[in-house]
Amino acid sequence: MTAPMNAATITVSGSESTPRVTFTAAEPTYSVYGWSVKVKRPAMEFSRLIKAGRRGFTVSGSGRVTVTTPPRYRAHAAYGIRTVGTRRLIRADGRGRLHIAVRLSPGNRAQQYTPGATTHVFVARVRID
DSSP states (O other), X not given: OOOOOOXXXXXXXXXXXXXXXXXXXXXXXXXXXXXXEEEEOSSOOOEEEEEEETTEEEEEESSEEEEEOOSXXXXXXXXXXXXXXXXXXXXXXXXXXXEEEEEOOSOOSSOTTSTTOOOOOEEEEEEEO
């Protein structure tokens, strides 16, 4: 049996023209201020989208994450995506959104905050050029 994990925090910082969003949630799929996050992992745990803005974001948790940006980019244009040690090009969709896949780790086996669970949190910084 798994215990429910219902918690979320939202922080918006930066100027009105370049807001940066930080959001923490336990749900495997969530959206906030035009940003969407989908996490594939074996166990329930928190993930966090940190200081997400036009030039990039940081994401933490475990498993595989797909982050979809708000429609801030030119439709079908190519953008450079950089993480530690890698750089690749992706194209914005027809609505001007980027769909960015990030592999954090294989994922933790046990639900966070359950007896005997050891939760490892992984962090990836993504730059959008």
